[in-house]
Amino acid sequence: MSNSKEIKQKVNGPASIVDKLRFLNNQIVYLVLVIIVIGVAASVLNQNFLTLRNLLNIMQQISTLGILTMCMALLMISGGLDISIGNMTGLLAIIFARMLLTGKSIFLSVIVVLLLGLVFGFINGVIIAKSKVTPLIITLGMNYVFLGIALIVGGGRPQAITGQFQFLGQAKIGGIVPVAIIIFLLIFIFSFLLRKYTKYGRRLNAIGGNPLAAYLSGINVDLHIISIYALSGLIVGFTSLILISRLGMVQADVGANFALQALAAAIIGGITFEGGKGSLVGAFFGVLLLGILSNALNIVGVSSFTQTIVLGAIIVVATVISNIGKMRR
Amino acid sequence: MENKTLEKEKILDVKNISKEFPGVKALNNFNFDLYKGEVHGLIGENGAGKSTFIKLLSGAFQPNIGEITISGETHKYLTPHVARRLGIQTVYQEDILVPGISAAENIFLGTELIDSKKFFVSYRTMTDQANTLAEQMGITLKVDEIYERLSPSDQQFVKILKALAQKPKVLILDEPTQAFNVKDIGLVIEMVKRISKEGVGVIYIAHDLEEIIEVADRITVLRDGRAINTHDKKLEKYQPDDLAKEMIGRPVDLFFKKKESPVGDYIFEVRDLKIKESAKPISFRVREGEILGVAGLKGAGRSEIARAIFGAYRKLGGKIFYKGKNITPSNPIQAVKSGIALLTESKKVDGLFMGLPVDHNITVVGIDSIGKLFLSLGKERKLCNEYVNKLNIKTPSLNKEIRFLSGGNQQKVVIAKWLFKGVNILIVDEPTHGIDVNAKTEVYELFTELAASGKSIIMISSEMPELISLSDRIIIIRNYEISKVLEKNEINEENILSGFMGGN
Ligand SMILES: Nc1ncnc2c1ncn2[C@@H]1O[C@H](COP(=O)(O)OP(=O)(O)OP(=O)(O)O)[C@@H](O)[C@H]1O
Numbered sequence: 001m002s003n004s005k006e007i008k009q010k011v012n013g014p015a016s017i018v019d020k021l022r023f024l025n026n027q028i029v030y031l032v033l034v035i036i037v038i039g040v041a042a043s044v045l046n047q048n049f050l051t052l053r054n055l056l057n058i059m060q061q062i063s064t065l066g067i068l069t070m071c072m073a074l075l076m077i078s079g080g081l082d083i084s085i086g087n088m089t090g091l092l093a094i095i096f097a098r099m100l101l102t103g104k105s106i107f108l109s110v111i112v113v114l115l116l117g118l119v120f121g122f123i124n125g126v127i128i129a130k131s132k133v134t135p136l137i138i139t140l141g142m143n144y145v146f147l148g149i150a151l152i153v154g155g156g157r158p159q160a161i162t163g164q165f166q167f168l169g170q171a172k173i174g175g176i177v178p179v180a181i182i183i184f185l186l187i188f189i190f191s192f193l194l195r196k197y198t199k200y201g202r203r204l205n206a207i208g209g210n211p212l213a214a215y216l217s218g219i220n221v222d223l224h225i226i227s228i229y230a231l232s233g234l235i236v237g238f239t240s241l242i243l244i245s246r247l248g249m250v251q252a253d254v255g256a257n258f259a260l261q262a263l264a265a266a267i268i269g270g271i272t273f274e275g276g277k278g279s280l281v282g283a284f285f286g287v288l289l290l291g292i293l294s295n296a297l298n299i300v301g302v303s304s305f306t307q308t309i310v311l312g313a314i315i316v317v318a319t320v321i322s323n324i325g326k327m328r329r
Numbered sequence: 330m331e332n333k334t335l336e337k338e339k340i341l342d343v344k345n346i347s348k349e350f351p352g353v354k355a356l357n358n359f360n361f362d363l364y365k366g367e368v369h370g371l372i373g374e375n376g377a378g379k380s381t382f383i384k385l386l387s388g389a390f391q392p393n394i395g396e397i398t399i400s401g402e403t404h405k406y407l408t409p410h411v412a413r414r415l416g417i418q419t420v421y422q423e424d425i426l427v428p429g430i431s432a433a434e435n436i437f438l439g440t441e442l443i444d445s446k447k448f449f450v451s452y453r454t455m456t457d458q459a460n461t462l463a464e465q466m467g468i469t470l471k472v473d474e475i476y477e478r479l480s481p482s483d484q485q486f487v488k489i490l491k492a493l494a495q496k497p498k499v500l501i502l503d504e505p506t507q508a509f510n511v512k513d514i515g516l517v518i519e520m521v522k523r524i525s526k527e528g529v530g531v532i533y534i535a536h537d538l539e540e541i542i543e544v545a546d547r548i549t550v551l552r553d554g555r556a557i558n559t560h561d562k563k564l565e566k567y568q569p570d571d572l573a574k575e576m577i578g579r580p581v582d583l584f585f586k587k588k589e590s591p592v593g594d595y596i597f598e599v600r601d602l603k604i605k606e607s608a609k610p611i612s613f614r615v616r617e618g619e620i621l622g623v624a625g626l627k628g629a630g631r632s633e634i635a636r637a638i639f640g641a642y643r644k645l646g647g648k649i650f651y652k653g654k655n656i657t658p659s660n661p662i663q664a665v666k667s668g669i670a671l672l673t674e675s676k677k678v679d680g681l682f683m684g685l686p687v688d689h690n691i692t693v694v695g696i697d698s699i700g701k702l703f704l705s706l707g708k709e710r711k712l713c714n715e716y717v718n719k720l721n722i723k724t725p726s727l728n729k730e731i732r733f734l735s736g737g738n739q740q741k742v743v744i745a746k747w748l749f750k751g752v753n754i755l756i757v758d759e760p761t762h763g764i765d766v767n768a769k770t771e772v773y774e775l776f777t778e779l780a781a782s783g784k785s786i787i788m789i790s791s792e793m794p795e796l797i798s799l800s801d802r803i804i805i806i807r808n809y810e811i812s813k814v815l816e817k818n819e820i821n822e823e824n825i826l827s828g829f830m831g832g833n
């Protein structure tokens with residue numbers, strides 16, 4: 001590719017265990033291996049795991065989390081983070097339900113929800129870019145704001161839209177492939193292209209890597225930060241539509257755990273808090289791992305309490321492994 | 330220097346050491362030894378392996394093969410802890426001290442010198458001891474001043490004193506004079522000689538060949554990870570040319586002779602720029618194709634002025650014009666749009682994206698030229714390779730994260746970043762800091778070429794030869810004011826130095 005010298009075999013020496021584990025640094029290879037191992041184990045234990053139906057089922061189950069993970073990954077790559085996307089999803093879903101229930105057209109409701117998502121993200125972005133306060137604190141606060149508004153709008157009661165607006169969450173193309181999966185994949189491809197092949201993505205990367213150097217390189221840092229939060233908000237809008245369409249009924253706190261799960265998936269996929277690092281393909285496999293694992297554990301009959309422990313342990317193991325390169329300088 | 334032969338006791342012996350990184354053999358069968366009380370210089374091109382070697386000694390890296398014998402103990406590798414125990418102390422270039430506490434506190438941070446039986450630290454004792462240490466080394470230092478308020482050269486002294494407080498047997502200094510003004514470099518050299526007289530073995534890395542010849546008893550030349558030669562001051566006489574030839578592998582001309590090209594009309598003007606209340610406003614003009622040198626002592630305000638012109642430092646007043654048009658930028662975004670570039674001094678902090686690969690670092694500003702909606706990665710790679718070859722940037726591949734490159738090669742990438750963008754006015758702040766002799770010549774040629782093609786360069790520099798050989802005119806800054814302007818025929822060392830002092 002370039003004028004690189006040949007990479008020679010490592011000579012013998014005090015190669016420590018850290019050295020030997022270094023190939024694991026390519027987190028994606030590692031993730032795929034783990035996914036395959038889990039898949040093989042699950043299909044040995046239960047015939048039903050490796051069926052098209054079950055695999056599509058897994059994909060459908062992770063589609064909302066997957067989309068939110070793309071938001072989180074894009075934000076983290078730009079050096080940010082949004083803990084409020086979970087309750088933002090809940091709020092938008094409640095607003096959508098209220099609009100339908102009060103007789104607004106589906107078209108108008110969809111437009112309003114998407115626009116509001118954009119505005120919510122924009123507000124987060126403006127506060128973070130202008131105040132320079134760490135995004136964790138800001139979005140943690142906004143997380144409660146969104147939950148509070150959702151409780152008020154829904155009067156604290158579940159909102160059901162039974163029988164209406166089923167396309168996004170329940171329809172299947174050709175009677176086989178759920179629409180939600182298609183949307184997830186489209187958003188994944190969009191994020192991937194945005195990150196890797198556009199100037200905008202490159203600049204986000206640079207800002208995540210070193211905001212001061214980005215500023216002194218003439219990049220409009222604030223504009224990029226605000227716009228990526230706004231874009232993320234818009235995508236959260238889509239997520240909320242898929243969610244309510246699938247569930248038919250939502251409560252204000254439906255998304256309470258979403259943000260942390262998305263964060264976990266991104267980290268498992270190799271995205272770091274450092275910014276500028278990791279790939280969206282990794283994040284994609286991170287979500288996939290979570291989905292397959294939880295499905296496999298379900299099929300094998302592990303309780304949901306134990307599953308929670310497993311999820312936590314995986315996050316810890318994944319971050320430690322991704323840090324191996326840094327343990328020895 | 331005289332009676333070194335009497336105490337020819339080897340304190341460090343490094344045998345057949347190799348260190349490989351993915352894609353590079355940073356050290357290849359390298360041998361090195363150090364006697365008690367000597368200064369052993371280490372020179373080599375950017376990426377030759379100097380820093381890698383000292384990191385092996387300080388325990389930051391571990392070698393693949395070879396052995397290190399120190400004070401009679403032989404080790405296959407060292408850890409930071411073992412290195413410290415054996416008496417190895419390293420002064421790195423990167424700042425590792427605590428900015429908000431006093432010099433004395435920094436010096437004794439984490440040492441046994443502070444009475445460990447007492448719970449409370451006695452600031453009196455600490456200050457006294459710091460003063461004694463400074464006196465022994467023949468320097469005057471306000472030891473109770475807050476570290477970050479000290480001048481860059483005093484900060485460097487604090488770093489060296491901190492290492493000395495550990496009573497090392499081996500002291501490693503990586504480019505210790507970079508923070509110094511010309512006239513203070515002598516102080517460091519004196520200090521280093523004094524340290525070695527006390528029986529400490531000093532390993533001294535520098536890019537300035539005259540400096541290293543002056544300070545070192547022996548000099549080892551490193552090229553591509555191998556020891557090419559070791560010279561001994563007592564046995565032979567050697568000149569910078571000889572060393573440079575061994576470093577590069579062919580004869581090099583150390584005296585850069587600029588090819589003169591015609592300069593055009595005035596195109597860039599700074600009018601009544603004021604960034605400090607008490608200072609007179611600054612006004613100067615730059616012609617098309619001109620290289621304007623900006624001389625001055627560290628702390629005279631040159632970097633701040635450069636940043637203010639670039640819109641990255643608060644202005645109290647003043648306007649900037651390009652071709653008669655008022656373009657006064659209020660932030661770097663506008664500056665870059667108007668074709669101004671600023672190559673900052675502290676590249677690691679504000680010039681580079683350490684975690685991003687080489688190619689992304691090069692194209693970050695000029696990204697518009699590699700695609701409209703979608704980037705053409707192939708084109709990007711091709712263009713980047715051109716710059717890598719042109720500037721002779723040493724990297725195993727374009728995908729390598731920039732933090733894995735040697736210091737000098739990182740500096741070249743920052744230069745490549747702005748060249749890739751293509752600008753009208755290039756402001757460079759200490760552009761050849763940390764760059765080897767050969768690469769310096771390459772950078773000078775590039776600047777000359779740029780000027781010949783009609784670009785204007787404003788070059789802040791503390792290096793006399795660089796200022797003198799490249800500048801068409803020089804302005805000298807003192808206390809945030811222009812103290813003197815030298816036309817081409819007035820440029821010489823005495824005039825520049827007298828400008829520093831405020832003489833006319
Ligand atoms: N951590 C690392 N990982 C991979 N490669 C590295 C690492 N550190 C150094 N290298 C490579 O090893 C080689 C030697 O680098 P080193 O920093 O020792 O050079 P140097 O002689 O100190 O140069 P300079 O004068 O520019 O500071 C370079 O090619 C560099 O890219």
Ligand SMILES: [Mg+2]
Nearest residue numbers: 379380735736
């Ligand atoms: Mg170095």
